[in-house]
Amino acid sequence: MSKPDSCPPGAAIPPLLLTNLLLEGSVWFLRQFATYVSTMNVGVVFLVLVVFLLLIGFLLRRSARLVPYTGQILVLASILFMAALFTLLTHSFPIAKGKMAAATDAGSIVKLWSALLVPIAILTMIAILKGKEDPDEPFGSLARVGAVVASVVISLLLFNFIGYYISSALFILAVMLLLQERNKVLLAAIPLGWVVFTYLMFARLLYVPLPVGSLFRGMFG
Amino acid sequence: MGDIFHNLYQGMLPLLGVTPMIFIIVGVISGIMGGAIPGISPSMAVALLLPFTFSMEPTMAIILLMGCYIGANYGGSITAVSINTPGTPSAAVTAFDGYPMAKSGRAGEAMGISLYASVFGGIIGTLILIFFSVPLAKVALKFWPSEYFALCVLGLTTVATLGGTHWQKALVSVLFGLMLNTIGFDPILGVSRFTFQITNMFDGFSLIPVLIGLFALGEVFSNIENYDPKEQKFEKISYQWPPVKYYWKLRGSMLRSSVLGTIVGIFPGAGGTIASFLAYDMEKRMSKHPEQFGKGAPEGVVAAEAANSASVGGAMVPLLTLGIPGSSTAAVLIGALMIHDLQPGPELFVKAPEVVYGMFVSMFIANAFMLFIGLWGSKLWVRVTDLRKSILYPLIFTFSIVGSYAVNNSLFDVGVCIAFGVVGWLFKRYGYPAAPIVLGLVLGRIAEMNFRQAVMVSGYRVFYTRPLTLILLIISVAAVALPIVQKRVITKRREQEAQP
Numbered sequence: 001m002s003k004p005d006s007c008p009p010g011a012a013i014p015p016l017l018l019t020n021l022l023l024e025g026s027v028w029f030l031r032q033f034a035t036y037v038s039t040m041n042v043g044v045v046f047l048v049l050v051v052f053l054l055l056i057g058f059l060l061r062r063s064a065r066l067v068p069y070t071g072q073i074l075v076l077a078s079i080l081f082m083a084a085l086f087t088l089l090t091h092s093f094p095i096a097k098g099k100m101a102a103a104t105d106a107g108s109i110v111k112l113w114s115a116l117l118v119p120i121a122i123l124t125m126i127a128i129l130k131g132k133e134d135p136d137e138p139f140g141s142l143a144r145v146g147a148v149v150a151s152v153v154i155s156l157l158l159f160n161f162i163g164y165y166i167s168s169a170l171f172i173l174a175v176m177l178l179l180q181e182r183n184k185v186l187l188a189a190i191p192l193g194w195v196v197f198t199y200l201m202f203a204r205l206l207y208v209p210l211p212v213g214s215l216f217r218g219m220f221g
Numbered sequence: 222m223g224d225i226f227h228n229l230y231q232g233m234l235p236l237l238g239v240t241p242m243i244f245i246i247v248g249v250i251s252g253i254m255g256g257a258i259p260g261i262s263p264s265m266a267v268a269l270l271l272p273f274t275f276s277m278e279p280t281m282a283i284i285l286l287m288g289c290y291i292g293a294n295y296g297g298s299i300t301a302v303s304i305n306t307p308g309t310p311s312a313a314v315t316a317f318d319g320y321p322m323a324k325s326g327r328a329g330e331a332m333g334i335s336l337y338a339s340v341f342g343g344i345i346g347t348l349i350l351i352f353f354s355v356p357l358a359k360v361a362l363k364f365w366p367s368e369y370f371a372l373c374v375l376g377l378t379t380v381a382t383l384g385g386t387h388w389q390k391a392l393v394s395v396l397f398g399l400m401l402n403t404i405g406f407d408p409i410l411g412v413s414r415f416t417f418q419i420t421n422m423f424d425g426f427s428l429i430p431v432l433i434g435l436f437a438l439g440e441v442f443s444n445i446e447n448y449d450p451k452e453q454k455f456e457k458i459s460y461q462w463p464p465v466k467y468y469w470k471l472r473g474s475m476l477r478s479s480v481l482g483t484i485v486g487i488f489p490g491a492g493g494t495i496a497s498f499l500a501y502d503m504e505k506r507m508s509k510h511p512e513q514f515g516k517g518a519p520e521g522v523v524a525a526e527a528a529n530s531a532s533v534g535g536a537m538v539p540l541l542t543l544g545i546p547g548s549s550t551a552a553v554l555i556g557a558l559m560i561h562d563l564q565p566g567p568e569l570f571v572k573a574p575e576v577v578y579g580m581f582v583s584m585f586i587a588n589a590f591m592l593f594i595g596l597w598g599s600k601l602w603v604r605v606t607d608l609r610k611s612i613l614y615p616l617i618f619t620f621s622i623v624g625s626y627a628v629n630n631s632l633f634d635v636g637v638c639i640a641f642g643v644v645g646w647l648f649k650r651y652g653y654p655a656a657p658i659v660l661g662l663v664l665g666r667i668a669e670m671n672f673r674q675a676v677m678v679s680g681y682r683v684f685y686t687r688p689l690t691l692i693l694l695i696i697s698v699a700a701v702a703l704p705i706v707q708k709r710v711i712t713k714r715r716e717q718e719a720q721p
Binding site: 038039040041042045071072075076079082083085086089090093094103104105106107108109110112113114116117120121123124127133134136137139140141142144145148149152153155156159160164168171172175176179180181186190194198201202208209210211 | 622
């Protein structure tokens with residue numbers, strides 16, 4: 001980053017050298033920034049994505065023409081965000097040495113896919129703007145989907161504590177109730193039947209060690 | 222030619238025991254039942270069965286999954302004919318004429334046609350697979366990395382072309398899959414890419430949890446969103462089977478649709494759905510009574526089912542010869558082969574001929590069993606629809622969870638499965654197809670390895686100096702450009718014709 005030797009002291013820096021300096025500076029900055037991002041927590045990156053999507057969603061609300069396509073555009077924006085992030089992070093990769101390795105490095109293919117994604121995303125947006133795509137479907141019961149996702153996540157978190165068998169039985173019961181199953185015999189028989197089936201099939205026949213849970217390990221050793 | 226028969230004989234020997242036969246029967250039955258349940262596609266049925274094969278011999282695992290694949294492709298037609306609810310996407314075409322036949326009291330006729338056409342199509346597809354894949358694999362062994370890369374590009378672009386009017390979204394999905402595939406250690410220099418220091422991601426995403434998530438959970442999330450507690454079951458039907466000689470009248474349609482279905486199946490990403498649509502369209506154009514199509518024409522059911530089943534054999538051609546899946550179910554089978562340390566591609570014929578030829582023979586046996594199982598269990602299959610959705614959906618969830626956990630005994634994989642379930646649901650919801658993601662994931666690694674090897678050896682000029690590479694790349698560009706240009710020309714012509 002120091003001034004080149006070819007430039008005498010006190011003289012103005014030639015434009016070509018200045019351009020080179022700026023270019024090198026930008027590359028240096030990009031590498032530093034990419035390295036910093038690559039060490040970030042994935043949760044923070046996800047949060048940035050959410051903020052980015054909220055911003056896009058907010059902007060879309062101003063266009064009556066694009067509002068019916070909000071979901072489709074947000075999916076596209078998420079993929080573009082991922083491509084931009086990955087392309088940025090390629091600048092944090094170690095520079096390959098040697099003539100053969102320099103021809104293609106770990107980031108080559110990432111840049112190629114990202115470069116292809118840009119024109120295709122533009123074409124998708126054109127199709128949306130021209131009304132060639134169907135508008136987003138109206139939402140069904142998002143609350144039910146959310147409740148099922150929450151049940152899965154809770155069931156997973158309980159795996160290590162109460163073990164797979166009880167946690168999966170509770171999960172089946174919860175989802176059956178969410179789907180408004182009211183037959184008490186079925187509500188009892190299906191989770192129980194599933195536990196017996198998985199134990200015989202996976203634990204006994206296929207030797208898949210499903211988590212028993214710290215609670216039972218503590219109780220029974 | 223003699224080699225093929227000798228190898229087929231060798232491939233048949235390990236299948237002569239009781240255990241392999243049981244595996245094939247279990248595969249076919251689970252496939253038929255899975256296919257008959259609306260919401261379970263063949264790829265989903267095979268993916269759900271996959272965890273059971275982890276501890277099996279590779280040949281046994283593959284014959285079980287092939288039996289399931291073949292059975293599921295037929296199973297989808299059962300509910301398509303009986304209750305106008307295609308069990309699989311490819312059976313949607315079967316419903317066009319099958320359901321009107323059932324409504325007019327010809328349910329048995331439609332079900333019988335569907336079964337016989339499926340078996341016939343499956344056998345024709347397998348025959349073409351055997352005689353086409355062996356010579357193609359010999360040629361493929363001489364390919365350079367640049368040609369493999371160009372082939373991968375061709376496979377990826379074909380998907381986009383067959384995405385129909387939403388080809389842009391299919392391409393977005395493919396590139397999403399390709400980008401996902403770059404996560405983990407780079408295959409040549411070992412650089413850690415986009416892992417954010419999460420050790421579970423160093424090897425990238427395991428294919429099976431992603432597949433189960435995208436296909437099984439994505440579909441279930443979608444069904445749960447539109448769930449109506451009042452629509453728990455479907456109405457029942459009764460029927461009678463026609464005599465065997467009745468099917469002889471339909472031999473021409475069966476043969477034509479089977480050959481077309483196999484050819485379509487060979488194109489990566491095409492699969493049974495497109496094969497069914499194309500065969501249906503062909504039969505309608507060739508029929509003396511095209512007006513009867515859609516109102517209960519037996520040829521319509523024949524076309525859809527024969528092409529759909531024949532596409533299975535077709536889809537296996539690129540899988541075995543080039544390592545490129547011809548359908549989303551074939552992509553799941555690639556995962557199954559990889560789990561057993563078998564790399565799909567031409568070398569499979571050299572390294573594990575017993576698996577390849579065992580698979581060929583098992584496809585014949587599975588089709589034969591399907592005929593008997595279909596005839597014997599026809600009334601039972603329809604009862605699959607008696608299963609309440611409030612039981613089915615939680616069971617699919619738990620199956621998916623235990624299946625994705627069993628791959629590496631890892632809770633991280635279960636999390637991946639659920640995350641991709643949400644991705645699959647959102648993609649489905651907003652019209653982005655999920656199958657190209659899988660194709661991107663599967664082909665991504667092969668494409669990257671060959672791209673970089675080609676560049677390291679000969680530089681970027683290899684892509685325009687090697688004739689075969691250049692031709693394949695030109696075909697790839699044409700595969701995307703031609704349908705778009707064609708569509709524009711037709712639209713302009715129509716506009717001109719509409720003007721006075």
